[in-house]
Amino acid sequence: MSLLICGSIATDHLMSFGGRFKDSLVLEQLDKLAVSFLVDDLEIRRGGVAPNMSFGLARLGLRPVLVGAAGDDFTDYRSWLERHGVDCSFVHISDTRHTARFVCTTDSSMAQFASFYAGAMSEARLIELQPIVDRVGAPDFVLVAADDPEGMLRHTRECRQRGFPFIADPSQQLAFSEGDLIRDLIDGATYLFSNEYESHMIESKTGWSADEVLERVGTQVTTLGADGVRILARDAAPVEVKAVPGITAVEPTGVGDAFRAGFLAGLEWGFDHERSAQVGCSLAAYVVETVGTQEYTFTHDQFVDRVRTGYGEHAAADVAANLR
Ligand SMILES: Nc1ncnc2c1ncn2[C@@H]1O[C@H](COP(=O)(O)OP(=O)(O)OP(=O)(O)O)[C@@H](O)[C@H]1O
Ligand SMILES: [Mg+2]
Numbered sequence: 001m002s003l004l005i006c007g008s009i010a011t012d013h014l015m016s017f018g019g020r021f022k023d024s025l026v027l028e029q030l031d032k033l034a035v036s037f038l039v040d041d042l043e044i045r046r047g048g049v050a051p052n053m054s055f056g057l058a059r060l061g062l063r064p065v066l067v068g069a070a071g072d073d074f075t076d077y078r079s080w081l082e083r084h085g086v087d088c089s090f091v092h093i094s095d096t097r098h099t100a101r102f103v104c105t106t107d108s109s110m111a112q113f114a115s116f117y118a119g120a121m122s123e124a125r126l127i128e129l130q131p132i133v134d135r136v137g138a139p140d141f142v143l144v145a146a147d148d149p150e151g152m153l154r155h156t157r158e159c160r161q162r163g164f165p166f167i168a169d170p171s172q173q174l175a176f177s178e179g180d181l182i183r184d185l186i187d188g189a190t191y192l193f194s195n196e197y198e199s200h201m202i203e204s205k206t207g208w209s210a211d212e213v214l215e216r217v218g219t220q221v222t223t224l225g226a227d228g229v230r231i232l233a234r235d236a237a238p239v240e241v242k243a244v245p246g247i248t249a250v251e252p253t254g255v256g257d258a259f260r261a262g263f264l265a266g267l268e269w270g271f272d273h274e275r276s277a278q279v280g281c282s283l284a285a286y287v288v289e290t291v292g293t294q295e296y297t298f299t300h301d302q303f304v305d306r307v308r309t310g311y312g313e314h315a316a317a318d319v320a321a322n323l324r
Contacts, residue, residue, distance in 0.1 A: 002136040003057065003264065004129065006067040006155050007050030007145030007169075008121055009091065010100035011077065015039040017107045039105060046294050048100065049145040049171070051081055052254050055294045056261025056283055058085030060303075061324030062268055065136050066091055067155075068147065069123040071098035080294075090132045094120035124151025129158050140268065141190065142166045143260070146173040152185055160188050168217065169193040169260065170202075179205045192217040193260055196224050219273070223259055228281060231273045241277040244285040244310040254293030259284040269322040278311040279319060285310075300324075 017037045024035050046052075050068045057064040063085055069092040070077070077099070078088045100121040104114035124147045133139060142164045144155045152173065159166035168189035170182060177185075183206050186192050192213065194202060199222045203210060210232075214220055219233040226249070231239040262283030266276025285306065286296035298306070300323055308316035 001138060001140045002133070003062065003064045003268065004067050004132065004136075004139050004142040004164075005050050005054045005057070005064045005145070006124070006127075006129075006143060006151070007053070007147045008048040008100060008124075009051055009066070009068040009070045009074070009077075010048035010102060010121070012043075012045040012047050012102045012104070014043045014045065015103075015105040016041045017105055019107060020109050021107045021111050021113065022109075037105060037107075045292050046077060046080065047102070047254070049169075049257050050147070051077070051086070052257035052293045053143065053145065053261045053264075054086040055081065055084055056258045057265055059296075059298075060262065060265040060279075060283070061085075061322075062265055063087055065089075065132065067127060067129070067132065067142075068092070069094060069120045069127065069151070070100075071120040073099050084294075087136070090127075090135075092120075092123055092127050094123050097123070118148070122148045122150075124148040125154050127151065127155070129155060129164065130162060133162075133164070139164050141264065143169055143264070144185070145169040145260075146171045149173060149177060149181060153181065156185050156189075165190045167191040167193060167264075171195075171198060171256065174198050174201045174205070177205070179207060182206050183208070186213070187216050189217040190219065192220045193256075194220075194222055195256060196222055221263065221273075221277070223256055229259065229277050231277060233273065236273075239274045239277065241274060241281060242310075243281050244306065246309075247285045247288050249288050251291045252288055254287045255284045257293065258287040269318075271318065275315060275318060278307060278315050282307050282310060282319075 017039050054064040054066045065087045071094050097119040100119045101117045106112050142159050168186040222230045228241050228243040259280040263276045263280035266279040290296045304316050304320045307319045
């Protein structure tokens, strides 16, 4: 059995400029704009939702299969992920485009110039899942996260057609998508993941009520930031799980991805929704308190202790028995 994690693969290049952009802009000359800033700092961060989730799963001892498209500059990132236990053998490498890249310069007043280059990501639409499944075994789940929209649609349709259980996780892509696309991406999913804001966007864009959404997906998992998570299932009572208490929030980027990784690990270990969400919230807490999405570390005992602090002895014992 396998876990296929489909989604964007990207890096973030973050620069900081000590001055203020507005001091270098000549308003009357905007039609001839050509200005460069000498920046103090460059940080390159690993990102993309699929590697973030795969990294989290691998940290918990699972071996996820990363499905996505990157450029031939993926080499270093690949070794990092493989070193941590992610199967990268099926990543599609573009002949012509670089890996997706977010480039952002922030000045001392937090004003930003940012660009996102989709690059190789747009080749996710060339990936077929069946040949991967032939090699790694039938999927427990195929998670379809934010990516090239054509690619997301192709993966989702292939899952429906071939009967692969899939998880819809359109997140960042929702803002750019029309109702038709969103309906197609979530119809028939076993799980639908989103945060609270996105869950409202799903309802307003699809025109489906909360109940109608639930009729089309088996279970809807909605993260509520520092308030935790709510799980609604078609045929079970609602479940609410609080976030891990007492966490100092440093930088939240990637918390949603970490939650998903922990939740999925819980399902793989045979836990119910409540216990799985506790694993998800515990893993997410590590990301909230570190800068970067794949920079956290813990030992077996540290993770189990965190689960114990948040959710008690039974939860800790269940996790201790499965965590590798
Ligand atoms: N301040 C916090 N303290 C502890 N846990 C947190 C905190 N913020 C978030 N979390 C955990 O992370 C999970 C996901 O958070 P959130 O709902 O903010 O995701 P998101 O909006 O998808 O974030 P992003 O898209 O930035 O990754 C929550 O369910 C919770 O368990
Ligand atoms: Mg999110």
